[in-house]
Amino acid sequence: MKKDREAAKNVKKLFGKQVRKRRVELGFSQEQLAFESGLHRNYIGSVERGERNISLENIYILAKALKYSPKDLLL
Amino acid sequence: MKKDREAAKNVKKLFGKQVRKRRVELGFSQEQLAFESGLHRNYIGSVERGERNISLENIYILAKALKYSPKDLLL
Numbered sequence: 001m002k003k004d005r006e007a008a009k010n011v012k013k014l015f016g017k018q019v020r021k022r023r024v025e026l027g028f029s030q031e032q033l034a035f036e037s038g039l040h041r042n043y044i045g046s047v048e049r050g051e052r053n054i055s056l057e058n059i060y061i062l063a064k065a066l067k068y069s070p071k072d073l074l075l
Numbered sequence: 076m077k078k079d080r081e082a083a084k085n086v087k088k089l090f091g092k093q094v095r096k097r098r099v100e101l102g103f104s105q106e107q108l109a110f111e112s113g114l115h116r117n118y119i120g121s122v123e124r125g126e127r128n129i130s131l132e133n134i135y136i137l138a139k140a141l142k143y144s145p146k147d148l149l150l
Binding site: 011074075 | 082084086087090127128129130131132134135139144145146149150
């Protein structure tokens with residue numbers, strides 16, 4: 001169980017990497033993604049750095065703005 | 076953007092349904108899933124009812140306990 005909790009930390013990093021990769025793929029700046037999603041630019045930055053334990057709703061909102069399905073953001 | 080926020084509410088319901096479906100598939104009770112995941116039984120119940128805006132870490136922890144990959148819980 002402890003191991004699972006540690007692995008869970010890693011999932012934030014991986015998620016952030018996926019967001020950044022997809023954003024760059026679309027040619028969006030963090031500002032543009034913030035505008036498209038309605039989330040704050042600083043929030044986007046911290047998600048991409050893997051610092052945020054992002055919620056299901058925000059995963060969905062971010063995926064929409066990235067023209068992705070939510071599952072595409074999870075590895 | 077407002078429409079996206081409304082659709083995001085729905086995602087909690089869909090997520091909860093997926094969790095319940097998979098739990099039943101495995102023949103787990105909510106108590107067993109609570110034990111396997113280290114999450115509280117009441118929390119599991121509210122996730123299944125679509126009441127929780129579950130975080131990425133807990134999605135991961137729940138998926139592990141359900142012998143699933145996190146993306147299998149997202150539709």
